[in-house]
Amino acid sequence: MTDFAFSPRRAITHLRRADPALAAVIDSVGPFRLELKASRSLFGALAEAIVYQQLSTKAAATIYGRVEALFPHARSGFTPADIAGATDESLRGVGLSRAKLLALRDLARRVADRELPTLEEAILLDDEALIARLVAVRGIGRWSAEMFLMFRLGRPDVLPVDDYSLRKAYAAVFRKRKLPSPETLQRAGEKWRPYRTVASWYLWQMLNGNSRPKSASPP
Known part of the structure; x- marks a missing residue:
C-alpha cells in the first residue's frame, strides 16, 4: 500500500x-x-503492535503466527471475541508474556465495549485526539500510537x-x-x-x- x-x-x-x-x-x-502497512481493523493493528513490542521482528512474527494458529476459524484474523474466549494458559503457551496477555485482553475488552474507534472512525480523527484514544489501552504508549499513525494511516x-x-x-x-x-x-x-x-x-x-x-x- x-x-x-x-x-x-x-x-x-x-x-x-x-x-x-x-x-x-x-x-x-x-x-x-x-x-x-495494510490494516484489517484497528484491533488487528494494535494487537500486532502489542505482540511485536520489545522483540526482534523474527521472534515477534513467530509468536504472532502462533496466536493466529489458535483460531483457525478466523480466516480474516482473530477477533476481540477470540481473545476474550481464550484461556490464559493457551495464550501464554504460544509465547505471550503476562504483560502482553493482559494488554491484549484490555484491547479486546475496549474494542468490544466500543471505547475505541473503528479504523474508519480513526481516519476521521485528528492526530492528538486519536493518540489520546489509543494510549488508554494497556500496553499502548504514545510511541506505539505514533507508529500507528505514521505506518498504518500515513499521517503526514x-x-x-x-x-x-x-x-x-x-x-x-x-x-x-x-x-x-x-x-x-x-x-x-x-x-x-x-x-x-x-x-x-x-x-x-x-x-x-x-x-x-x-x-x-x-x-
Missing part, C-alpha cells in the same frame, strides 16, 4: 525549502519510499520525539555531540511542519545506511 492522504512530492519540496541541511539528506537517500505530520533511533539520527545528521532531548527535537522539527513524518523517515534512512552514493543524481 503506497497511497497517502498527502503529496510526497509536495512534502519533499517543502522540506527542501524549509531546511537546507535536510535537503542534503533527501538528496543522499533518494525518493520517499515509505510503504504503509507525526514527529516521534521519544524515539531513540530518530534522536540518534538527528544527532548524526546535524553533527550534534549529544543526543537531543525530546524537547530539543520538538523545537528543531517545527520547521518541518506539516510534513514531519516525511522528515523523520529520511532521518531514519540515514541511520540505517540507506543513502545513495554521492555520484547518484538527486530525485
Whole structure:
C-alpha cells in the first residue's frame, strides 16, 4: 500500500525549502519510499503492535503466527471475541508474556465495549485526539500510537520525539555531540511542519545506511 492522504512530492519540496541541511539528506537517500502497512481493523493493528513490542521482528512474527494458529476459524484474523474466549494458559503457551496477555485482553475488552474507534472512525480523527484514544489501552504508549499513525494511516505530520533511533539520527545528521532531548527535537522539527513524518523517515534512512552514493543524481 503506497497511497497517502498527502503529496510526497509536495512534502519533499517543502522540506527542501524549509531546511537546507535536510535537503542534503533527501538528496543522499533518494525518493520517499515509505510503504504503509495494510490494516484489517484497528484491533488487528494494535494487537500486532502489542505482540511485536520489545522483540526482534523474527521472534515477534513467530509468536504472532502462533496466536493466529489458535483460531483457525478466523480466516480474516482473530477477533476481540477470540481473545476474550481464550484461556490464559493457551495464550501464554504460544509465547505471550503476562504483560502482553493482559494488554491484549484490555484491547479486546475496549474494542468490544466500543471505547475505541473503528479504523474508519480513526481516519476521521485528528492526530492528538486519536493518540489520546489509543494510549488508554494497556500496553499502548504514545510511541506505539505514533507508529500507528505514521505506518498504518500515513499521517503526514507525526514527529516521534521519544524515539531513540530518530534522536540518534538527528544527532548524526546535524553533527550534534549529544543526543537531543525530546524537547530539543520538538523545537528543531517545527520547521518541518506539516510534513514531519516525511522528515523523520529520511532521518531514519540515514541511520540505517540507506543513502545513495554521492555520484547518484538527486530525485
